[in-house]
Amino acid sequence: MATEGEQSAFFPQDMAKTSGAWLSADGPESDIVFSTRIRVARNLAGFPFMSQADADTRAQLVQTLKAALTETGHNLTFINVESLDELDAQLLVERQLISRELAQAEGARGVVIGEGESISVMLNEEDHVRMQILHSGLSLEQCWDVANELDDDLEEQVSFSFDEKLGYLTACPTNVGTGIRVSVMLHLPALRITREIQKVHTAAQKINLAVRGLYGEGSQAMGDFYQISNQVTLGCSEQDLLNNLGDVVPNILGYERRVRDLLLRDNRSQLDDQVARAMGILTSARSITSEETMHLLSSVRLGVNLGMVTEVSIATVNELFIQTQRSHLQRIQGQTLESDARNEARAAWLRERLSDN
Amino acid sequence: MKKCRHCSRRATLHVTEINDNVAVPIHLCDDCAHGYLNGSNAPEDEVPTQAAELAAKLEALVADEDEECSNCNISFSQFRDQGRLGCAACYDEFRQDLMPLLENIHEDSTHAGKRPRRNPGQSASESQLVHLRSEQRKAIDREDYESAATLRDEIARLEAELHNFPISTAEDSND
Numbered sequence: 149m150a151t152e153g154e155q156s157a158f159f160p161q162d163m164a165k166t167s168g169a170w171l172s173a174d175g176p177e178s179d180i181v182f183s184t185r186i187r188v189a190r191n192l193a194g195f196p197f198m199s200q201a202d203a204d205t206r207a208q209l210v211q212t213l214k215a216a217l218t219e220t221g222h223n224l225t226f227i228n229v230e231s232l233d234e235l236d237a238q239l240l241v242e243r244q245l246i247s248r249e250l251a252q253a254e255g256a257r258g259v260v261i262g263e264g265e266s267i268s269v270m271l272n273e274e275d276h277v278r279m280q281i282l283h284s285g286l287s288l289e290q291c292w293d294v295a296n297e298l299d300d301d302l303e304e305q306v307s308f309s310f311d312e313k314l315g316y317l318t319a320c321p322t323n324v325g326t327g328i329r330v331s332v333m334l335h336l337p338a339l340r341i342t343r344e345i346q347k348v349h350t351a352a353q354k355i356n357l358a359v360r361g362l363y364g365e366g367s368q369a370m371g372d373f374y375q376i377s378n379q380v381t382l383g384c385s386e387q388d389l390l391n392n393l394g395d396v397v398p399n400i401l402g403y404e405r406r407v408r409d410l411l412l413r414d415n416r417s418q419l420d421d422q423v424a425r426a427m428g429i430l431t432s433a434r435s436i437t438s439e440e441t442m443h444l445l446s447s448v449r450l451g452v453n454l455g456m457v458t459e460v461s462i463a464t465v466n467e468l469f470i471q472t473q474r475s476h477l478q479r480i481q482g483q484t485l486e487s488d489a490r491n492e493a494r495a496a497w498l499r500e501r502l503s504d505n
Numbered sequence: 506m507k508k509c510r511h512c513s514r515r516a517t518l519h520v521t522e523i524n525d526n527v528a529v530p531i532h533l534c535d536d537c538a539h540g541y542l543n544g545s546n547a548p549e550d551e552v553p554t555q556a557a558e559l560a561a562k563l564e565a566l567v568a569d570e571d572e573e574c575s576n577c578n579i580s581f582s583q584f585r586d587q588g589r590l591g592c593a594a595c596y597d598e599f600r601q602d603l604m605p606l607l608e609n610i611h612e613d614s615t616h617a618g619k620r621p622r623r624n625p626g627q628s629a630s631e632s633q634l635v636h637l638r639s640e641q642r643k644a645i646d647r648e649d650y651e652s653a654a655t656l657r658d659e660i661a662r663l664e665a666e667l668h669n670f671p672i673s674t675a676e677d678s679n680d
């Protein structure tokens with residue numbers, strides 16, 4: 149694992165042009181399921197939670213956890229988030245490796261990233277430890293196996309705060325118990341187009357699942373992505389939480405697929421037109437906003453899944469959702485860009501990526 | 506009857522968003538639900554901020570007096586303001602007031618998931634560590650290095666007990 153002087157192990161410019169393995173669209177049901185994510189919150193015994201941790205304690209936590217993670221034997225790279233400039237921290241947010249909260253926090257903090265970016269462990273976020281496992285497609289059990297193993301391995305090195313009755317203790321009472329949040333990111337353009345998505349919300353709500361957009365708050369329906377996750381962490385086992393999502397997600401997938409079939413049957417020409425226009429704009433625009441990009445990429449993604457677009461892969465479309473964001477564009481270009489220049493760089497990158505397939 | 510948060514008509518859609526790990530209940534009427542579900546949210550200033558939502562939920566928790574956690578010194582009202590506890594011992598210190606909140610959020614109050622492989626019955630020494638560390642800092646602040654040194658030894662002993670410092674690895678993290 150990279151340590152102190154090895155900040156150089158992180159090359160934002162190179163990273164921006166590559167993609168996490170979870171975007172490869174090779175997981176089960178990845179035509180609709182963008183990703184599965186499991187996040188595990190833990191705190192070290194004997195240390196105050198973050199809100200009461202002074203500068204020394206924060207630094208000591210990072211040191212302790214870095215050392216402990218090294219000992220787990222997983223192949224991990226440490227990035228010192230405290231020393232990153234705003235754009236590089238934002239790059240990690242866009243890649244879903246760290247949260248906006250960690251990027252914007254102050255004091256000693258970091259993230260430890262595994263090969264292919266499917267493991268990331270945030271240090272000193274809301275809790276001392278936030279492990280995240282991110283896989284392509286619907287892979288609840290595989291994600292949990294990795295998370296569970298990493299948790300066990302880390303627990304051989306350190307003691308976590310645990311209460312016999314309440315389970316793993318977290319800074320916020322919404323996470324206490326298992327400390328895990330299981331999320332499945334779904335691409336549901338057909339349900340959105342036909343306004344059936346409301347039924348998904350209502351159904352999910354009934355069984356204590358939350359639905360939100362790609363980057364959480366304020367981003368509902370961006371690119372027709374809907375994230376479904378457990379809300380409750382206390383009173384049920386990890387397996388219960390997995391089963392809960394494992395039961396409901398296939399129903400939503402079946403629903404989306406049925407509606408896609410109906411659209412193809414009854415609105416084929418309209419759909420053809422929408423997809424072709426989206427592809428046309430994305431491959432020829434000279435300037436394009438992030439919002440329009442998300443919207444059009446969603447249509448193209450649907451088009452690829454329905455066989456209307458054959459020259460682009462789902463993996464490429466997935467990557468473009470990430471790479472067309474502001475920090476990625478600037479790191480790919482190797483310079484700081486104001487809004488207008490970013491829109492031009494975005495259009496250029498889209499033309500390049502969508503034509504070399 | 507719950508009212509729509511945008512227009513105060515009768516709410517028919519009840520959603521709980523987890524924003525920044527805080528459960529935020531959202532109630533919407535038929536019309537506003539359409540907007541919400543299709544991504545066209547009401548203007549930013551009409552949406553209650555996350556902090557306000559959490560505050561509303563925590564508002565219901567009125568402690569008799571403003572107790573403090575004896576370990577980390579956070580007060581219950583501070584917890585209510587920021588929505589975050591100060592240390593593991595807070596769960597014990599504020600248990601009476603926290604239990605209704607946990608029931609409300611999780612509809613349950615007993616852990617049913619995995620447990621640490623190692624015996625976790627160490628919470629007493631964990632709390633003590635938090636306490637000793639803050640004492641040590643105070644000692645250093647008032648330049649009482651003798652007390653600080655005693656406290657440091659005591660902390661080291663407890664840490665060793667808790668296995669939180671695999672001493673060999675803490676040292677060789679520089680190579």
Ligand SMILES: [Zn+2]
Nearest residue numbers: 509512534537
């Ligand atoms: Zn309304």
Ligand SMILES: [Zn+2]
Nearest residue numbers: 574577592595
């Ligand atoms: Zn406390």
